[in-house]
Amino acid sequence: MKRSGSDRNTLNERYRSLQLLDDDDEWMEEPQCFSTCDTETYGSSMDMETTFIPLARTLLERERMTSFLQSSWVFLLLLGVLASVTAWSIDAGVQILSRLHWSLTALGEGWLSGYLLYILFRVFILLMGVGCTVILCPEAVGSGIPEMRSILGGFPFPNYLTSRALIAKCFGLILALGSGLTIGKEGPFVHLSSIIAQQLLNLPLFEQIRQSNDLTHHMLAAACAVGVTATFGAPVGGVLFSIEVTTSYYVTSNYWRAFFSSVVGVVVFRGLNSLLAGSYVLLFTTEFDALPYETFEIALFLLLAVICGVLAGLLVRSYRMILDLKVRFMAQFLLPLCGSFPGLSPFIYAALVALLFSLVEYPVGRFMQLTQHQTINDMFSTKTLTAHEVSNTTHLSIDFGSSWTSPSLIMNLFTYVVVRFWSAIISITVFVPSGIVTPVFAIGAVVGRLFGEMIVILSKGELSIGGYAVVGAASFTAGATGTISIAVIVFELTGQLSYMIPVLLCVIVGRAVTRSFSLDMYETMARQKNLPQWPDLTKQISYSLSAGDLMRDVPPFYLVRHQTLASIKHLLDVTSRSKKGKSVGVFPVIDDVRTMIMLGVATREELESLVVLWEFSLRSGKASHYTCVPMAGITADQAIVLSNPAMETLEVVDLVQLEVLSLEDDYIHVPRDTFASHVILLISVHKCPQLFVTQRGKLQGVIHAADLLAHSRRDML
Incomplete structure (x- = not known):
C-alpha cells in the first residue's frame, strides 16, 4: 500500500532537521550567530552545558543499562539458571524418594513383608503423582515435546505454558519417577523450560521481547534446547536434539541463543552437583582404549x-x-x-500399572530394581x-x-x-x-x-x-x-x-x-x-508433487472486479458461517468470469467497511446512489461507484468497482507447477494461511494450511 501525499508531507516535516544537515547554507549560519552573541549570553550557555551534560550522560547510562537488562542476553542467562535449578531440584527430589523407597522396603522382617511394602510404596506414590497432574493441570500429562513442536510451528495451545502447568509438571514428574515408573525426563524438562521462558516473558522487564512474535519464538526454541541439556548435561547434543525433535525448520541465527543458554545451564547444574557431592563426574563413566575394536567388528x-x-x-x-x-x-x-x-479412572489405571510391574519386577531379580x-x-x-568390585559399584x-x-x-x-x-x-x-x-x-x-x-x-x-x-x-x-x-x-x-x-x-x-x-x-x-504439525520434507514425494496436486478447485466464493453492492452483502452473509463454524475471511478478486485473471484479494474487513460506509452515507444524506466513495489507499481517480441496491435486478449499470491493491504478503499466489516443498515452506515458515494457485495469471485453485496438515497425517507429504 503506497503512502498518500499527506503522509509524505508529514514525513518530510518530521525529518526536516535531518535534511538540513546536508544544506551548506544552513551550516554557514551557525557560526554567525556566535559572533553576534555577547559574553553574558555565551557564559550562561556554558553554565547550562556544565549543568546538563552530566545529567544527559547519567540518563544515557541509565537507558543503556535498562536496554541491557531488557536484552536477550539477560533473558537467556536467567532462563539457563532457572531451568537448571529446576532440573536439579527434581533430580534431588527423585533421589530422596528412591532412598525412602529402599528404606521402607528394608523395614520388612521377611521377603514377603518387604515385597508388600515395595508394592504399596510404588502404588501410593504414583497415585499422588497422578493426582498432582490431573487435578492441577491436565495439560502437564505426557511428554511435552510434540506439543512444543506444534507451538513452535505457530499453533496456539492455551493453558499449556502457565504457572499451574509448571507446578503440576514438577511435582508430577518427581512422584512418577520416585514411584519407579519406567519413564524419562527429556520431554517434561523441555516443557518445564518452555514454561519458565513464557513466565519470564510475562515480566514487564522483557516486554519488548514479548511484543515481538519472532523473538518470542526464538526464546521458546532456546528453552527447548535448555530442557534437553538439563536432562543429559550435554550442551552440544542437547541443542541439536532439541532442533530435531521440536522444529521442522530452524532459523540458524538462533543457534547462539540456544548454545549460550544451554552452556549457562550446564555450568549451573554441574556447580550444584559439585557443591553437594564435592566433585563432578560424567553421567556415564567409561574407560575404553583409544581404538578398542577390530576392523571386522x-x-x-x-x-x-x-x-x-x-x-x-x-x-x-x-x-x-x-x-x-x-x-x-x-x-x-x-x-x-x-x-x-469418571474422574477416578486415571487413578485406577495408574494403580493397576504400578501393581502389575511391582508384582513382576521384585521377585524376578535384584537387577530389575536398579535405576x-x-x-x-x-x-x-x-x-x-x-x-x-565393591569400590566400583554405584x-x-x-x-x-x-x-x-x-x-x-x-x-x-x-x-x-x-x-x-x-x-x-x-x-x-x-x-x-x-x-x-x-x-x-x-x-x-x-x-x-x-x-x-x-x-x-x-x-x-x-x-x-x-x-x-x-x-x-x-x-x-x-x-x-x-x-x-x-x-x-x-x-x-x-x-x-x-x-x-x-x-x-x-x-x-x-x-x-x-x-x-x-x-x-x-x-x-x-x-x-491429533496435534497439528507441519510436514518435515523428509519424504521424496514432497519434491515430486506440485501445487496443482495439493490445491482445491477454484474457491466457490470469489469477487468479480465489477460487483454490485447487493451481491457483496449477499456474499458476506452466506460466508459468515461455514460448516466448521468459521467465516470466510479472504476473497480472491478476478477480472472477469471468462478470463479468471486474478487481480488480488479483498478481506472480509475491507468489504464490511465498504458496506457500512455506503449505508451510513445513504442514511445521513451525504451521498446519492451514484456518489463516488473513496477508500483508504485508493486515490480519487480510482473512486468506487456504488450502485442503488434496488437496481440489482436491472441490467448492471452502476457497479462497485473494486481496485484491489497489489497482492499482500499474507495472501500470495504461486504458479500451478510450483513444487510441493516450496509450498510447504511458504505456508509453514512464512505463516501464510493460504496460497492461491494460478496458471499464467488465471486463478486455478487454493491451498489452505489445513490441507497440508491433512496430507501430512495421511503420510502423503
Whole structure:
C-alpha cells in the first residue's frame, strides 16, 4: 500500500532537521550567530552545558543499562539458571524418594513383608503423582515435546505454558519417577523450560521481547534446547536434539541463543552437583582404549544396529497398540466401574500399572530394581559383570555383581529387555509427565551388552563388550526417537570418542531401519493426540508433487472486479458461517468470469467497511446512489461507484468497482507447477494461511494450511 501525499508531507516535516544537515547554507549560519552573541549570553550557555551534560550522560547510562537488562542476553542467562535449578531440584527430589523407597522396603522382617511394602510404596506414590497432574493441570500429562513442536510451528495451545502447568509438571514428574515408573525426563524438562521462558516473558522487564512474535519464538526454541541439556548435561547434543525433535525448520541465527543458554545451564547444574557431592563426574563413566575394536567388528556393529532398529520400530508399533487397548479398556471397564465418578479412572489405571510391574519386577531379580542410570553404567563397563568390585559399584547395596549373573547372565539380560520393553511402553500411557529417551537408552544398552556377551561366548575371544552396549544404546534410541544427534549426546555423556565411527554408522542405520516400517515415537504421540504439525520434507514425494496436486478447485466464493453492492452483502452473509463454524475471511478478486485473471484479494474487513460506509452515507444524506466513495489507499481517480441496491435486478449499470491493491504478503499466489516443498515452506515458515494457485495469471485453485496438515497425517507429504 503506497503512502498518500499527506503522509509524505508529514514525513518530510518530521525529518526536516535531518535534511538540513546536508544544506551548506544552513551550516554557514551557525557560526554567525556566535559572533553576534555577547559574553553574558555565551557564559550562561556554558553554565547550562556544565549543568546538563552530566545529567544527559547519567540518563544515557541509565537507558543503556535498562536496554541491557531488557536484552536477550539477560533473558537467556536467567532462563539457563532457572531451568537448571529446576532440573536439579527434581533430580534431588527423585533421589530422596528412591532412598525412602529402599528404606521402607528394608523395614520388612521377611521377603514377603518387604515385597508388600515395595508394592504399596510404588502404588501410593504414583497415585499422588497422578493426582498432582490431573487435578492441577491436565495439560502437564505426557511428554511435552510434540506439543512444543506444534507451538513452535505457530499453533496456539492455551493453558499449556502457565504457572499451574509448571507446578503440576514438577511435582508430577518427581512422584512418577520416585514411584519407579519406567519413564524419562527429556520431554517434561523441555516443557518445564518452555514454561519458565513464557513466565519470564510475562515480566514487564522483557516486554519488548514479548511484543515481538519472532523473538518470542526464538526464546521458546532456546528453552527447548535448555530442557534437553538439563536432562543429559550435554550442551552440544542437547541443542541439536532439541532442533530435531521440536522444529521442522530452524532459523540458524538462533543457534547462539540456544548454545549460550544451554552452556549457562550446564555450568549451573554441574556447580550444584559439585557443591553437594564435592566433585563432578560424567553421567556415564567409561574407560575404553583409544581404538578398542577390530576392523571386522564394524560388521557386527552394523548387525546390532539393524536388530536395535527393528526392536525400536516394534516398540513404537506396540505403543500404538497399547494405546488402542487402553482406550477400549477404559471405555468398557473403568468408566462403567467408576459410574458417576469418571474422574477416578486415571487413578485406577495408574494403580493397576504400578501393581502389575511391582508384582513382576521384585521377585524376578535384584537387577530389575536398579535405576536406569545404574543399569546403563553397568552395561557400559569394560569389565565383565561378575568382576564388579565393591569400590566400583554405584548401587544402593554393597555388591550387585551377583545380581546379573544369578542364575544366568544371558537369561537376566534377556529378562530385563523383555520386562523393560513393555514397562516403558505402558508407563508412558499413565496420566503423569513422562519421557522416553532414558528408558529406550537403557534398553538399547542392555540389548548391546547381550549381543556382545553372546559374541564372546560364540567366538571364545576377548572383545570390549561395553562398546557394544554404547552402540546398542545409541542406535536403539535413534530408531525410537528418529534423531541422529543422540550420537553427539553419547560422546558427551561418556567423554570419549573411541567408538565415534561405529556409533555414527549405527545411529544412521538404526534410524533408517525403524523408519522403513514405523514412525518415531514423537510423531506417533503427535498423531495420537491429533496435534497439528507441519510436514518435515523428509519424504521424496514432497519434491515430486506440485501445487496443482495439493490445491482445491477454484474457491466457490470469489469477487468479480465489477460487483454490485447487493451481491457483496449477499456474499458476506452466506460466508459468515461455514460448516466448521468459521467465516470466510479472504476473497480472491478476478477480472472477469471468462478470463479468471486474478487481480488480488479483498478481506472480509475491507468489504464490511465498504458496506457500512455506503449505508451510513445513504442514511445521513451525504451521498446519492451514484456518489463516488473513496477508500483508504485508493486515490480519487480510482473512486468506487456504488450502485442503488434496488437496481440489482436491472441490467448492471452502476457497479462497485473494486481496485484491489497489489497482492499482500499474507495472501500470495504461486504458479500451478510450483513444487510441493516450496509450498510447504511458504505456508509453514512464512505463516501464510493460504496460497492461491494460478496458471499464467488465471486463478486455478487454493491451498489452505489445513490441507497440508491433512496430507501430512495421511503420510502423503
